[in-house]
Amino acid sequence: MKNIALTMNLSFRPYELRLKHAFNLANSSRTTTPVMLVELTHGGVTGYGEASMPPYLGETQKTAADFLGKLKLSQFHDPFRMEEILGYIDSVAPGNEAAKASVDIALHDLVGKIVGQPWYKLWGLSPENTPNTSFTIGIDSPEVVRQKVEEAGAMKILKVKLGRGNDKKIIEAIRSVTNMPLCVDVNQGWEGRQEALSLIYWLKEKGVLFIEQPMPKEGVEDIAWLTENSPLPIIADEALQRLDDVPKLNGVYSGINIKLMKSTGMHEARKMITVAKALGMKVMIGCMTETSCAVSAAAQLSPLADWADLDGNLLISNDLFDGVKVVDGKITLNELPGIGIRKI
Ligand code: MG
Numbered sequence: 199m200k201n202i203a204l205t206m207n208l209s210f211r212p213y214e215l216r217l218k219h220a221f222n223l224a225n226s227s228r229t230t231t232p233v234m235l236v237e238l239t240h241g242g243v244t245g246y247g248e249a250s251m252p253p254y255l256g257e258t259q260k261t262a263a264d265f266l267g268k269l270k271l272s273q274f275h276d277p278f279r280m281e282e283i284l285g286y287i288d289s290v291a292p293g294n295e296a297a298k299a300s301v302d303i304a305l306h307d308l309v310g311k312i313v314g315q316p317w318y319k320l321w322g323l324s325p326e327n328t329p330n331t332s333f334t335i336g337i338d339s340p341e342v343v344r345q346k347v348e349e350a351g352a353m354k355i356l357k358v359k360l361g362r363g364n365d366k367k368i369i370e371a372i373r374s375v376t377n378m379p380l381c382v383d384v385n386q387g388w389e390g391r392q393e394a395l396s397l398i399y400w401l402k403e404k405g406v407l408f409i410e411q412p413m414p415k416e417g418v419e420d421i422a423w424l425t426e427n428s429p430l431p432i433i434a435d436e437a438l439q440r441l442d443d444v445p446k447l448n449g450v451y452s453g454i455n456i457k458l459m460k461s462t463g464m465h466e467a468r469k470m471i472t473v474a475k476a477l478g479m480k481v482m483i484g485c486m487t488e489t490s491c492a493v494s495a496a497a498q499l500s501p502l503a504d505w506a507d508l509d510g511n512l513l514i515s516n517d518l519f520d521g522v523k524v525v526d527g528k529i530t531l532n533e534l535p536g537i538g539i540r541k542i
Contacts (some may be wrong), residue, residue: 205272206283206308208301209237212259215250215487215514219346221336228253231487234262234297235518238304240277245308245536246519247495249300250459250486250510261472265290269301277309284465295439295462302463303537304497310536317464317498317538318531327501328529330356330379331508340371347375355379355407357507361387366395380485381505383410386436391420395427396401402429408480408505410455411435422450431480441466444473453480453504458496459488464537471502485510494521495537500529518542 202301202446215231236247251257259521268290270308274283278330310317318325333353335346350356356376358368361384382401388394394412401409408431413420415437423430433451438447440461447454454474461467467483474481483500485493493511500506506529521539523530532538 204241204275206238206274206277208236208238208266208269208271208304210263210266210300211351212263213489213518215489216516217487217513218515219336219513221487221513222275232259234259234266234300235491236266236300236304236487238271238301238308240308240312242310243308245304245306245311246491246539246541247300247302247304247307248466248489249296250488250492251296252486255459257294257295257296261294262300264359265294265297266301270303277305277312280305280309280465284463286435288462296459298462298491299458300463301348302465303458303492305379306464306495306498307536307539314535315532316497316502316531316535321468321498323498323501325531326503328423328497328531329500329506330354330527331506331524331529333509334507334513335359336340340367343368343371344375347372347378349351350378352526353378353524355381355505357381357383357410357509360384366400369406375403376399377405380404380406381404381408381410381507383435384412384538386411386414388412390442391417391484396422398424398428398495399429406430408433408453410482411437418450425450425452433482435484441470441473444470444479445477448477448479451479453482455482455484455507456499456503457484457486458492459486464495464499467496467499468502471499475502482506482507484508489514489517490519490521491537491539494539497529497531498537500531 234249300455434451482505483503488510490511519539
């Protein structure tokens with residue numbers, strides 16, 4: 199078969215995700231998340247991708263449309279040349295990580311569908327090695343927190359957002375209803391390393407497993423000190439973007455939280471995992487609020503992760519895809535080719 203006449207065709211449209219609960223972080227609150235949905239077709243096969251753009255990260259539907267509109271993917275005839283295609287996409291403009299991720303995800307979906315296999319299989323990973331996913335509890339009144347814990351149902355680990363000054367109250371509210379293991383995300387909300395360390399000791403006693411981004415990312419020395427003295431692993435989230443950040447964070451944090459919307463997609467995320475593991479760092483795979491499209495893409499990598507926070511699709515009420523599932527708290531991959539989704 200001559201491939202020369204076949205070209206890749208990219209299309210995209212904006213979509214707004216509705217959150218089941220207002221999402222409260224240390225310094226923001228919202229009820230919707232803007233995304234861009236992407237389709238990449240080649241020879242009658244369509245791959246799906248998504249860019250999720252929570253406002254605090256700086257990308258918007260407009261910046262994504264501008265970026266995607268600049269891409270000339272019709273110059274490529276062979277979607278298997280992923281290194282070349284993704285290198286080109288990255289070279290078109292700096293930044294735009296989520297927009298880049300949307301095309302990366304669609305390309306992976308396309309190639310996996312052409313081969314007829316999901317990516318975890320193409321990477322040689324064992325589906326039984328997927329971790330449990332945490333389920334996120336936003337900052338709220340103790341009453342609402344208790345209600346959310348009950349909604350978490352079969353989950354095996356809860357992620358608690360702290361950093362607004364009522365941390366002990368929130369943990370005690372959760373502990374009044376469940377003994378489930380917890381992880382904590384401070385979103386840079388703590389000030390003062392000594393206070394942070396005391397709180398971490400207290401949290402360890404309460405069954406917390408690790409702490410994500412306890413202090414502002416700029417305070418590298420404070421965080422390195424905290425990591426050295428902390429009885430719990432300290433994980434970088436806001437401090438981490440792409441592959442070249444990973445070696446810089448070695449010695450400052452115990453591990454990294456990789457998200458496709460920061461890493462420009464699955465291709466670079468896999469490289470980041472390889473480097474982090476070579477450096478002896480812990481690996482967590484996270485997400486934004488996303489449909490099952492981007493969450494299922496991230497889940498393909500999850501057999502390589504120590505921890506996962508892939509609940510973004512469970513927090514929305516208007517998903518457009520059926521994909522990986524959480525069964526008894528564990529990420530459960532399927533046999534669907536590509537990133538493991540179908541449209542609903
Ligand atoms: Mg985080």
